[in-house]
Amino acid sequence: MSDDDGGAGEQQQQLSDGQKREIAVWFLSRAPAGEIHYVAKDVRALLGDDAVYEAAAAEAYPEYNKAQLVSLGLPDRSGDIIITSYGELDKNNYLDPRTGQVATVDHIKQTCTNLRPATDEELPSAYTEEFRSAIDVELSKYVSEAYPKGVCAVYCTKGKDVEGPGADFCLAVVISAARRSPQNFCNGSWRSIWTLEFSDEFQYVDIKGKIQVGAHYFEEGNVQLDTIVDRKDSTVLQSPEDTALSVTNIIRHQESEYFSSLEESYLNLSDATFKDLRRKLPVTRTLFPWQNTKALSLTRDLAKELALGK
Amino acid sequence: MEAAMDLMRRMPPGSTEMALNALLSLLPDHSLDLLSQVDLPLQVCMDKENNKEYILCEYNRDADSYRSPWSNIYEPPLEDGTVPSDEMRNLEIEANEVFSVYRDQYYEGGVSSVYIWEDEDESFIACFLIKKDGQGKRGHMQIGSWDAIHVIQVGSEEEGAAHYCLNSTVMLSLTTDNMQSGMFNLSGSIRRQMSMTLAVADGHLVNMGKMIEEMEGKLRNSLDQVYFGKTREMVCSLRPPPEVLNMRLPDS
Incomplete structure (x- = not known):
């Protein structure tokens, strides 16, 4: 997806539902690790349109879960399954290669809802x-x-x-x-x-x-x-x-x-790098002489020399 | 607005501009609030007359033009661009000169600009900006940038003292990129507030300067701890360093 999706700028025209959905997906997919639910809450409030939100969530969550390698507890507590394209059988079914089982995943709730043994073809x-x-x-x-x-x-x-x-x-x-x-x-x-x-x-x-x-x-x-x-x-x-x-x-x-x-x-x-950006103290090793703003021309010459000499 | 600000706290700092544009298009009615509460990395423009760079912000913008603090002229040229009163302009000229020296002493380079406007009831607002880009000196591919925004509201003088309210934001971005350690980027922003009532005997500029110097020192320290401390702590909690493991699992 192009990075321009959010760049509608200051256009005054009303956004179409499609544009709103794209913006929502843009935000959701950039959620930091473990924070998509918080971002989703904000996005939902901003959109004020549950249908658009649901569509965006349905699109963004599966990709986010795979990109973040989200792990979910298996319903029989036999371990965790990682959501990754390597184990993806279809949109909601993921293979757990260790236990040879297939878990059905609710991407938005980030839970496993069902578990079945994998077939021979899947292993x-x-x-x-x-x-x-x-x-x-x-x-x-x-x-x-x-x-x-x-x-x-x-x-x-x-x-x-x-x-x-x-x-x-x-x-x-x-x-x-x-x-x-x-x-x-x-x-x-x-x-x-x-x-x-x-x-x-x-x-x-x-x-x-x-x-x-x-x-x-x-x-x-x-x-x-x-x-x-x-x-x-x-x-x-x-x-x-x-x-x-x-x-x-x-x-x-x-x-x-x-x-x-x-x-x-x-x-x-x-x-x-950090020290190159801003020193803890000035080159003079004392706080800046704000009181002496009258004597500034002197300080300025000094500063110029120091700046040239570095 | 609350949801919008929470969202801005979570988006990658490098995408702030994109995120702000997206919010502006979703919430056109809140554009003023958004523009004043979301800080963007600072942009620089050249004052051709003085051959000096200056920083662009909402405080020196009129329509699509920006006023140079050096020449007091708008670029692109604006027929009737608003300018500060003579009194404010004199303070602004002095503040720019002094602040340039301050900037040079702490930053050894970079660009700074100060803009001053009268507010209601004989009070005024001063905006001090610093932008510094740095590259590592040791052949490492290292890129860093520091953008500081200090906005001070100065209340009217009463019995020889005035109230100063300072809002400061620093945006920092540090990147290294090489074959061995790959791409490494630390970036973000922090925002702090400080209020003081000070005697005006030495002039507003001395008071504002001292507050900004103190604030920048504090911000630099917290950035050191926050940027380097907190995120590093997180990495070490994901994968504890060997010495920690050895302490926990002797001889195993």
Whole structure:
């Protein structure tokens, strides 16, 4: 969707329902992690038209849930399901590959309403499932150690019917950790997606990752952190168990390295960039001499010299 | 209006302008309120006569033209653009000169502008603006911007003292982008208010300047804590750093 949708500007003409819906979708899809319900409440009040709101919500919520990798508790309490296009069977039905079940999802309420066993066609072959579940086991250990609120899932995205060695297949690893703390005016999310391409010919696994981190602080203001990075790696194709170990080690290593680089960015920005923008004290290291505005011509010359000399 | 302001607190700071336009089209009847309550990143224009840049805002706008604080002339030219009274204009000229020096000492660059208007009953409003863009000096692809808006309402003088009410907003955006750590953006705005009754013996400019200096110091500190502190805390609560994990899980 183009970014111009909200740019109706100061046009005085009445907006059509379609334009209103587009604006509503624009707002909803830009809600920070964990805040779409609050944004929805505001948008609904602003529109004053429930039919337009319902249409916008029906359009925006599923995309938001998938983009944010929202996780929902399964109705039988057997775990959480992540809303992601990798598990999407149709608009409201999502596969939980770990339990081999299909959950019906109410996108707007962000709940699961129904659960059924997946059919054979919806599940990968025994051969790819061996790799998938081995990685899921190792990955779950890592995620529970590294992310206090983290959930993860491994999906087969290509070669679901590969019956044995001799063909390529792909898996996707999804990790989602969200924290909501509205009473402290703070919300945040860590999302990573790792795609694994198993090449039979070259006997290796090509690993590509995308990590996104967001944080929102909004007490007496609106401050947002927004990061995204792409990572690449690879490993040799071994037995399912050994491949799982080595893939998980790579993900662990890459993600902890990225975490360190986030810390470094904070330091760099705070030490260098922020100080370049505005000093704590003037170059003179004393507060500005407002009293001496009469003697300003002197100060001005000094300031000019300092400005030239930097 | 309440819903609109709550929404603005949640939208990505980089999309403020788009969000404001969307709100204006949804709520055309509230456009004045919206324009006065939502702060947008500051724009700069060149005063060709003085070869000096100045900042555009609602306080120096008339129709589609903006008045330069250096030449007192509107650009694009406006036949009968409103200008401050002589008294206010003299204060404005002095404020711009002094504030430029202040800005240079704290910001070592950037652009500043001050606009002053008489209000009702011998009171007046002064708007102090600073815009500073910065790039990291160490070859890092780093981009930063700081926009400060200070609006002071100065009450009429009574028994040698006047009441000053300051509303300040700082908008900050910091970005790094490189292969190793990807795109990293921290941005947002905070807004604070401060009121004081001060003796006018040293003149309004000294009082306003001191208040702004104190406010900017406070805002800078809270930004340091808020921008770097709170969001970093959030990241660390999503994925606790190794030292925290080690403390919790010895030898495991």
